Amino acid sequence: MSTENNNNGASTNGASLPEEGKRKEFGLSTFSINNRISVLVLLVLIAIMGIVSYLTIPKESFPSINIPNIFVVTIYPGVSPEDMESLVTRKLEDELSNISDIKNMTSSSAEGYSNINLEFEPSVDIEDALQKVREKVDLAKPELPEDAEEPTVQEINLSEFPIMNVNLSGEYDEVILKEIAEDLQDKIEAIPSVLGVDLTGGTERDVQVDVDLAKMKYYNIAFGDIIQAISNENVTIPGGDISVGTKKFLLRIPGQYEDTKLLEDIVIKGENRSPIYVRDVAKVTFGFKERATYSELDDAPVITLGIKKRTGENILDTGNEVKAILDEAIPTLPPTTRYAITNDQSVDVINMVTNLENNIISGLILVVGVLLFFLGVRNSSFVGISIPMSMFLSFIILSALGITMNMIVLFSLILSLGMLVDNAIVVVENIYRYLEEGYERFEAAKKGTGEVAVPIIAGTFTTIAAFAPMIFWPGIVGQFMSYLPKTLIITLASSLFVGLVINPVICALFMTVEGQEAEAKLTPKG
Incomplete structure (x- = not known):
């Protein structure tokens, strides 16, 4: 009788263990462990493609955003502000006020100068708005004074701001210096990534x-x-x-x-x-000619070349090409010719990129150092590998989405470094606990990951949900700051993928418990 009861009890326990083990496993992690060779190949591909993406992704100071402001500027030399208001500004305003989607219109009139600022709704296509403004300006032209200059219609474009200024000086006639500056202007504008070069100062x-x-x-x-x-x-x-x-x-x-x-x-x-x-x-x-622009450096007159970069081009490569042209040209110029570079935005980008690299290396060392006391050298490195792998995967996604490496993205990457190891620490530590309890490595990896998969997914999506509303931030500031949540979401999603797919496979193959020796073999199934 008792034997029957014991058999029934054994049968019940035996049936419950597989159900418990199956319940604890996470499908994606189990699939990756069963196909571990494919995951190792994927790991190598992510590393290679991540490095290539990091090296080739365009780097610039600020993200390219559309600013929905259009300016209409009219020059009428020698005319008083009152006459500019009545003869030019108001007549243009009468036509421009008929354009739809204008959020705000302001104007200012000064001596010989009229400026009208049209602010459109952020959702408006700036190219369509430009076309509408030009059409209305053309309608107003017959009513403007004949001797007034033709109104110019222009938008605000961040690519129109110089990425660096090259200041030329020399102990000789300014006319010769201006000719030298114009020659350099032509050479620099021949660089494919240069949009244009503005020349200020000097006489003509x-x-x-x-x-x-x-x-x-x-x-x-x-x-x-x-x-x-x-x-x-x-x-x-x-x-x-x-x-x-x-x-x-x-x-x-x-x-x-x-x-x-x-x-x-x-x-x-x-x-x-x-x-x-x-x-x-x-x-x-x-x-x-009468001087239209003045340029000075250290209280000495200079001629300044303002170099503008094309949208989406690499600011570091552009800066290096400009400096190479200057270094090549200076020896061929008069002996006293000198140049000084100011407002070099590429230096700021280099500093940010260097800080990112240093933070990645420092984070890797600190994480491995802290976990060294709990998991040993080999096992703590499994957590450390999640930092570069998450970054590599993030670089691939950022490059595929056409997002440049600008100040906001770099700041977001540095900010996310502290969160990249959270998932990996939980997964690796739980797998290690199962190994200590005597489970075989592959089984420990499956159960250890499966047990914490849902909590770390929930935790990651909770963090993502906190940043997601920033993507819908309206206005110019919203366009500018949207790169922060986008980058954080990409890096957190990458760390989640690494924690649930790559870390379990690495642990299943190489993790050991101190004092125990075990070997994992790559089976044909992998």
Whole structure:
């Protein structure tokens, strides 16, 4: 009787153990352990692709965002602010106010200057808004004064801000320095990743024609006649091409004058076979244009080249190419030519990237060092491996989504470092506990991971849920800051994948309990 009862009891316990073991296992982790060779191959691929993504992902100072502001600027030299308001600003505002989706419109009028700021709703396509504004400005042009400059329509684009300033100086004439700066400007603009180069400071030569009004009246000549005559003569005309044998030569007729005497000999018009020259009514001299921009460094005049980078290009590569051109050009310039680089944003990015690398290495050392006292050298390294693997996987995803390595992303990666090891610590420690209880390594990995899988998934998604609302933050600030939650969500999801897929396989293959010797063999099933 008792034997029967014992058999029944044994049968009941035997049936409950498999159910308990099955209940504790997590399907994804069990699948990865059973296919461990595939997971090891995946680990190597993630490491290689992560390194490649990290090296190739574009690095820049700030994320590229669309700022829904458009400016309409009109120049009318010599006009008072009151007249600018009545003659220009209000007439433009009357047309622009009919555009839909405008959130706010403000204007300011100064002497010879009108500026209208149109703020659109964040959801508006900025290109469509630009087109609508240009159409309304075209409708208002007939009502504007004829001698006012044509209104310019422009948007705010972060790529229009220079990533560095190159300041040139030399102990010689500023005209020569300006020519050197223009040559460097052409060379730097030839770099594919450079959007453009703004040149400020220095003086520019021009031709000054001083007209004698009395002589103009005597010869019955108008200002337009002089302007037309000089414009027609001072031009280079392309002459097509000519083929000679197997060679083709381009022809051009140079007509741009560099001598005042040649300009004075231009015929304005001829009456009764007696030509009237420019010298008969005016005096031609070479002078300098009125300075439009000033640039100084350390209280000394310089010419500044503001280098602008194309959107999505690597700021570090662009900066290095610019510096290479400068280092190559300086030895060929006059001996006193010097340059100084200011506002170099690539230096800030390099510092942030270096801080990220140092934090990854420091975090790896500290994690392994702390766990060394509890799990031993080998087992603590299983947790440490989760940091670089999570980062590599994050780099791959960031690159695939087209997210650049900017200040916000770098800050988010550094911020997430402390959270990357949480899942791995829980998984590795629980697997180690099962090994201490005498379970075989593969069984310990399956049960140890399965027992804590749901809690760490819930914990990870709780953290993700805390940051997720920031993605929907409206406005310009929301666009700018959205990269922080996106990056944190990607890194936390990557650490969860590493904790549930890669860490269990590594532990199943190599984890040991101190004082015990065991070996794991790769079976054909793996």
